[in-house]
Amino acid sequence: MTQTSANIRPSDTLDPETLVNGLARAARAAQRQLAAMPSADRAAALHRAAEALRAATPAVLAANAEDVAAGEARGLSGAMLDRLRLDETRLAGIADAVAAVADLPDPVGQVIDSTTPANGLRLSRVRVPIGTIGIIYESRPNVTADAAALCVRAGNAALLRGGSEAVHSNRAIHAALVEGLVQGGVPADAVQLLPTQDRAAVGAMLTAAGLIDMIVPRGGKSLVARVQADARVPVLAHLDGINHTYIHAAADPAMAEGIALNAKLRRTGICGAMETLLIDAAFPKTSELIAALIDKGCEVRGDKRIAALDSRVIPASANDWDTEYLDAILSVAMVDDLDAALAHIARHSSAHTDAIVTADDAAAERFLTEVDSAIVMHNASSQFADGGEFGLGAEIGIATGRLHARGPVALEGLTTYKWQVRGTGQTRP
Structure with missing residues (x-):
């Protein structure tokens, strides 16, 4: 029976x-x-x-x-x-x-x-x-x-x-x-x-x-x-939510700061939280952005160029670029250009959600086309990676x-x- x-x-x-x-x-x-x-x-x-x-x-x-x-x-x-x-x-x-x-x-x-x-x-x-x-x-x-x-x-x-x-x-x-x-x-x-x-x-x-x-x-x-x-x-x-936000050289500084703070700190324990921030070497307000994150209670683990900007930055290890912290911890790297950002994301992304902040529409379209993740964003916080926010109602998960x-x-x-x-x-x- x-x-x-x-x-x-x-x-x-x-x-x-x-x-x-x-x-x-x-x-x-x-x-x-x-x-x-x-x-x-x-x-x-x-x-x-x-x-x-x-x-x-x-x-x-x-x-x-x-x-x-x-x-x-x-x-x-x-x-x-x-x-x-x-x-x-x-x-x-x-x-x-x-x-x-x-x-x-x-x-x-x-x-x-x-x-x-x-x-x-x-x-x-x-x-x-x-x-x-x-x-x-x-x-x-x-x-x-x-x-x-x-x-x-x-x-x-x-x-x-x-x-x-x-x-x-x-x-x-x-x-x-x-x-x-x-x-x-x-x-x-x-x-x-x-x-x-x-x-x-x-x-x-x-x-x-x-x-x-x-x-x-x-x-x-x-x-x-x-x-x-x-x-x-x-x-x-889906595996880890190792989500990147790339601040392009043509990003509006105020928008970049608002998106970065929200993407990392709104809720650190969700799979849509940003875990790695990539900042273009030509972005004019990098020091201010790093300071804003640290001042809000975020631990920043940076590469050599980022660590040189603020004594409060902790040197990043090789494992940091592949870590989903789910906490107020962020790995930050400075990249030379869009090509370098795309290469970093291709190497370390978990194909969950990756975003670019820029006023350059051509750069944005290239990013949206070439990043092979389930969700790719332009000028928006990765915390929007959610079925409810997409108008789908509740979600059973995010497939990568x-x-x-x-x-x-x-x-x-x-x-x-x-x-x-x-x-x-x-x-x-």
Whole structure:
């Protein structure tokens, strides 16, 4: 007899493979029901889920306080604690994001293109759900809600495995969401949270080919590297957010300072934060820019030319150019020109988000064309690298690979397509 999520409890002694396979089978059955629901019904169910999450605010915040206290006792970094911590405003934002996803246009059923070749067949490519999506994530309890909402809106089942540092927050958010979804007619097994923190359960998810259709990892470098190395299921992933901002010789000094400060210091713990600042040797206000960063509390690690400008600059090591700090630390290099900036980015970027600040449109267009990152910006802070800011609603992650989806992955990135062929009795000669 197949064991489903309805009768699995955290105290069960199932081995991880049996546990994950049972949950995945239940998810696949629920996904078929979910995909058959009218789009308006899925949207209405998500609105119910958002309301249930708002109603559960006291319970979720109490659970989160328990996680934060445990994280502080364990010595989690400031960036990790910032990702973990919820308050009424952040939780309201999470609920609002669920409701916003409900109101997004449904990609399922969209006709991508159609044609009628000489044989008279009418061929159409139509968007359909991917199926069952496993999301493995660390620290951020908002991912529980974002991933669930995006998957449900696009007709996918979600199998969630959050990190141990947010275990109580994740369970409280998941419980509220499922309560609302079920009230809206969505099968409970369409959104499941693994009831164990056993690391072997991650391995079981990664090898559940045929039961899980895609894995999305969201976390640190070690997690993503493990997923990519061990997965037998397609992976949609991003590695480090080693994001660059290049201050071109023709940059407006005030704009350059505003963008640099925001890109680094607005929120240091998010993947869109700038980690390396490149400054053109011909930019006239380099000393002032470095001083402004340091005065705002940013530790600057610079190359020899940058270190010579301010005694507070710490000499950069070779590793600094390949480090995602997720903290108020910034590596800064002076480059001779646009070619040198492009070469540095090609060598050190993680292909997440890279930006240029300049009033020279030709230089900007060359940068936008030649930098091979998922997101490339002109005169804007890298902190805009976010699905919500792109008008996509919540995002399930930012993909830095080249296949299937790239950049902020929202509803469209959670669909695939199938061919529909309509004939009038044709047979192939």
